[in-house]
Amino acid sequence: MDPGYLVAGRYRLEEELGQGGMGAVWRAVDLELGREVALKRAFGGSVRREAKVGAGLMHPNVVVVFDAVTDGDAQWLVTEYVHATSLDRIIETEGPLSEERALKIGGQLAAALAAIHERGIVHRDIKPANVLVTSDDVAKLTDLGIARWTEITQSGGAQLTGTLGYVAPEVANGGEATAASDMFALGATLYAAVEGHSPWGDGADGPFSQIQRAGKGTPIPHQRAKEIAPLLESLMERDPARRPTAAELTQHGDIPRLQGIRRRKRLRVRRSAVVAGVAVLVAGAVLATWSLLPDRSVPEASKPQVIGLGSDPAALDPCAFISVNAMLPYGTPFIDPEVMNFNGCVVTTELGDGSGQVQVRLELANRDPYPSREIVEGQMGEMERPEVKDRECPRIVSLPDTHRLIATGHNNDRAEKAPICLYAEAVLNAAIAMINKGQLPLRTWKWPAKSLATVDACSLLDAAAVTKALGAPDDQPRREFGGWECAWEGQGNKNEINVSYSREWPIKTDEDLAGTITTIGGRTAAVLPESDNKAVCKIELAHRQYKPRLPPLSGTPPLRDEVVNIQLIDRAATSSAATCARARDAAETIVGSLAKIS
Incomplete structure (x- = not known):
């Protein structure tokens, strides 16, 4: 696509704002209404899903969804255009935020989540990259591409969703993404705003060290957070039931006020008592009145546990490492165990937009005899991302025991535009989450004698x-x-x-x-x-x-x-x-x- 292209006979593309695994975003002009809009061209069924989730969700701190249109074989989402910078970009260019500014942004995000959760929707990917901040610090939550209604989420099975640096412990361990998981991600986002990195680390020691820390619920101790620290601890409670809800953080008036609330098990606390010792943002000052929250030391970030494929890797069932739910957002998956070598399995997915099929092969493999980077025994390797070649996208990670997991995405002729690398990473992430929990599924059958x-x-x-x-x-x-x-x-x-x-x-x-x-x-x-x-x-x-x-x-x-x-x-x-x-x-x-x- 080039600037000037007319989408659906109405929206003129002006400037490409960015690209990612889920699609491209353009600034455009709605010629019919004469206004600037943002157009997102996405792969799979995410445009229709995002439009459906965002329809009717009118809130000053949520990017408004206007329309979903089809242009040829492409689907576009039309949203409000916001003159803003993403929070992750602000952190990257300006450094950590002051606690006062972080609280102001966080209050608005809590209000946005309260509106989203009230409709029974779970966002599932709260992170700095999905927060837009205007020049006068108005925050808007964006990207409902993987959001789901709670009843869908609950019936769909466990799935590793969201971004590793901000994922809640229960999700990292294969549990359901819930409204409480969004609240954890809100806390992790505010943590990153103040500390300059996610609570699970920056991934420098391998991206899956993040998921290991997340699974254990042991964030890196904060260094800069002071007045905001109890709020972060409250939002990032390992137990989802003890986290405050978005509604509890947005009581009292039209301006959202962050309140430090920790839920206690087996203890009834009247609303008035909960609201009593809180920190609120008043006249631009942070009032640190955290009497409701007892002091708590943050556990040290533990060294990632050495994990791998166990003492008898050949006895494992590779198909059991594939989560069907990893591909459910994109279509209808089918796991076929009777292909490839005995150390591999394939999941074939009929894409929800009818564009064709994609496959992801998952293989259990020995140590790479010719590694492109140093392999350190006892340390999880970084995900290797070789270039796409012959319509195949491999994603590889070396486990601490030096075995490897290899997920390779492949598309058929009709699905030539499908983001096969995204699918490969989804399958690989789910397999890593299973191994991280110590789940090593064995084959439940014996090979035939002549096999x-x-x-x-x-x-x-x-x-x-x-x-x-x-x-x-x-x-x-x-x-x-x-x-x-x-x-x-x-x-x-x-x-x-x-x-x-x-x-x-x-x-x-x-x-x-x-x-x-x-x-x-x-x-x-x-x-x-x-x-x-x-x-x-x-x-x-x-x-x-x-x-x-x-x-x-x-x-x-x-x-x-x-x-x-x-x-x-x-x-x-x-x-x-x-x-x-x-x-x-x-x-x-x-x-x-x-x-x-x-």
Whole structure:
């Protein structure tokens, strides 16, 4: 899109204000009414959801939603345009706010949340980036893109929503996002305004150290907060039931006044008594009268616990790490356990806007043998975000035990504009939240006796076969996760051969296979040379055909093939035919090895 483009015949784009994983925001002019508006082009069903949630929510501290329009295949949300700066930008450029200013902004946000919660809506993503502040410190809450009515939230199952630096402990631990979770996020936002960083840290030691601290409810002790400290402690109570509501923070008059309230269990406190010892913003001064709140020391931020995949990672069920709820905001998800290697699982989602399907593959993996950054045992690694390539977006994190989680987003032809990286991160975040809670789901079934899952891939090629394929191998083979993949390298890194397993549609009837269907040692096989690279040849060798334990994805074949994948790379190859001939020799050896096993 370019400036001057007319959206839906009415809204002229003037200036792009920003882009993110959820879409782009433009300043525009409503030609029919002659006013400035903001237009948000979003992916998935978020525009319709945000319009529905924001419809009729008229409050001076909430950005008003005017309309939702369609222009071609794009959906746009039309909102009030606010001449303002986001709170996170203010913190970044001006530094931490004074307590007085933070209280003024916080009071307005509490009033906005009171209006939102009164309608039975949970915002679910309160953070400085979603707070707009005008030059005269009028605050407006924006971005209802992941907000839900409480009855929807409660019936939808646990889901890690919101931004890691501001997420409530119960949400970090897989619980429901509620109005009390919004109040925690309000406290975390005010904490960041005064301290200059989130209560869970800035993510410098890895983003998932934040979620670990959040899950334990141990914020970093505040350094600057003084008069506002009891309010922060009250809002950021680990127990949601002890946090004040937005309505309790906005009593007495039209101007919201922040009140330091801590709810006590098994103790009735009359409203008049609650309102009694409070700190309010009066005539620009902060009155620190916190007699209602007993002193409390803030626990030290604990060192993130060493977590990982346990003592027997191959016994884990990768599909159980996928939260269907991570993809529910975007469409209808389906988990298919009968694809990929045995260390992976796929969730396929039919997007809610009808634009097509997206997939996210989740894999449990060993330590990266060729890491792009230092791996420190005992420390959670930062999320790695490689560039999108061939319509695939990988997101990777190294766990403290050096195992890795890899989530890869992929879109089909019709969903080419879908934010696949966003989906990959949603699935990865949910898996991390589960591991953070110490939940390591084991498989509840045994592999069939003849399954490749019971066979060490490194045992399928003997020394003679490896030497024939590579010449002299450089070192011992590299055994990957579960023994379900094995790699040998030739001397000088000139060539290599990789043997791995996967579960595929039956090779004989798979029309998507572009290579030659043949037989090797009496087994069905597909020979797949790379058309533009004579150095690479892959062979898919069928081992056994079976019926999946669970119903497969609608529209896919009812049977699956367990497949051995043989990939040979010879960087000195003279032709694809020569490369494939050596790969075929290796496949012949593997057929013989499988005959002995089965």
